[in-house]
Amino acid sequence: MQSRSSHRVFAFLAIWLALFLLTFADAALRRDTGARVLEANEQLVAQLGLTDLCLFTEARYTRHPSQADLQSAFQDHPLAFEHFPSGSLLPPPRNLSSSYENLDRKTKSAD
Amino acid sequence: MKIWIERQKALIDFTLSSLARRKLKNLGLLLVYTVIVFLLASVMLYTHALRHEAAQVLKNSPEVIVQRMVAGRHDLIPLGYLEKLGRIRGVQNKEGRLWGYFYDNVVSANYTLMAPSPESHGFGRIADGKIVIGAAVARERGLVPGNLISFRSYTGKLFVFTVAAVLPHEAELVSADLLLLSETDFRAFFDIPAGYYNDIALSVANPQEVRNIASKISETLPDARIILREEVLRTYESIFNWREGIVLVLLSGSILAFAIFAWEKASGLSAEEKREIGILKAIGWETGDVLKMKFWEGALVSLTAFLLGYVAAYFHVFHFSAALFEPVLKGWSVLYPRFELVPVVDGFQIATLFFFTVFPYTVATIVPIWRAAITDPDAVMRG
């Protein structure tokens, strides 16, 4: 007697469901090994006083988004550093920029 | 209960053999559906893990960084500023940082040069004439410890360094492009006089006071620009949020196209399908049986697409380093860190993805059937 198509589909889905659940187990396992790496990275960051991820090395002013100054090429805001293909299509949210501006305005003389 | 299960299995049998009649079309649909889930899940997993990693790693970065502005430009900061900062209450540690950028025209890459402070453990004692390099730099220039490398500095002088060590591969996400050298070498290379630093890193005694201290600093040093760690972290949060947004905006076109296609496929009830439902009603199926049968069709197709798409996305992001997204993030960079993200999976996110992929398709399959399924069973005989 031929095998029943619903059973075949159940078996297929069961395999993928198992794989789906395995991804969680895998994530937990890798999180344990990854934790060591993260810890090492944290230490490196602390030792060297690093401020940024090394993701955008295409130009000086994209390398350290948080440190770039206001006057680098094309740059109009410390949070707007996206002029390359990895660049921005959307402005940063308003509330992000306000705190920095507030601090800035507290200076008595203009810079 | 056994009868209920048998009945559902029988309805699934029917729905499967009925799907098998248009094998190519339905497999095509399943494939496109899976690809959509795969892309959405990849973006979600990737940005979530990266965001988590940035927050985790950068929580140890300096709490406050003070830059000096001259004519509105970032300038060297003199030693005297360190002393002035020291008099502000609440400032715990302070140190001048030496770092800068160097463009290496051999491989057209930008490096970050840094002279670690003598206090920092591990890297404090880099001897003059030695450098420690990031893993991506080593890869790009083909360097191993012991090799010599020369750079022509911005002053035109040639400097030769011995590679003392390569930073661990695992640390690439934060250190891929670093060149660490001694303070003497750094000052000589960039021609920075003694007593000047690039900026000052501070730590504060009470993290709650960080904002107050920051405004005190800007009163004491009116030409200072102050960068707080929490701003840095929020910057990264927003970078990944909006990059995720960009990718989703770009994806939305294809998602919409698929939605139209799926809606058309699922809801466009052909005359043939209507006739079939009439036949099923005539030979003794209830309205509920027809709806259940269609429910299974929608649920099986979308569940399969979800499981396949999600599992593929998981492997793509966490086992193949999100190879498909690399061009997007890499941009024009020459040096790009190779890193494996630590899997951070957010159950709520997966539930959202599940809901938005499985639910609409299943509904789109059932709803249009409703009208056809409530026809009278004798409609077939009336012709």
Place this chain on the structure above:
Amino acid sequence: MIKLTDIRKAYHQGQHNELWALNGIDLAIEANKVTALSGPSGSGKSTLLTLIGCMARPTSGRVQLGERDISGLPERFLTDIRRRTFGFVFQQFNLIAGLSARDNVMLPAYPLGGDWRALHERADALLDTLKLGQRRDARVEWLSGGEQQRVAIARALINDPQVVIADEPTANLDTALSREFMAILESLKQQGKTVILTSHDPLVVESSVVDRVVHLRDGHLVEGDK
């Protein structure tokens, strides 16, 4: 076994195209007999068949199955009675294209949720008795007209109904196939099934297999029962 009392049936009631298909039918149908409803097209014989087979409800009047009045039951119950008591053979066969002969035969049993293996074997056995065993995996649209009808008959029998209802069963068959159909009818009768069919084919109406012929015209019974 089936008793109809003063049955009336209107289509599109209350609309401009209102049509009274049946105007007061009183009829009792005996069990284990072959009853033919005969009459010109538009006489209401197909409508009567749908009422007997619980596919539709009369506008007024009573339908009794055994001792039970079923004319007022809601759709759920009606469907349940229909699929356990009646098997249908339609004029156009109404098979589902693209599915195999066996799948088509098994269809009416799916919502009942019986054991699948047993159902599978029953379907094969039915196809064997109807000499379709070797064609059971073929898609129904590849079968000839006679074979398609036999699939439809097997489908009508899959739930082992007491009553088999056939609407114009020989309308799409040539003489030889029609005779074959009458032979199947004979065997159904021997198995103790009640058969109700509509036909105006003399080959059916005058056949010795048919126990009783009920004539209809314009929604009324006409005298002259066989």
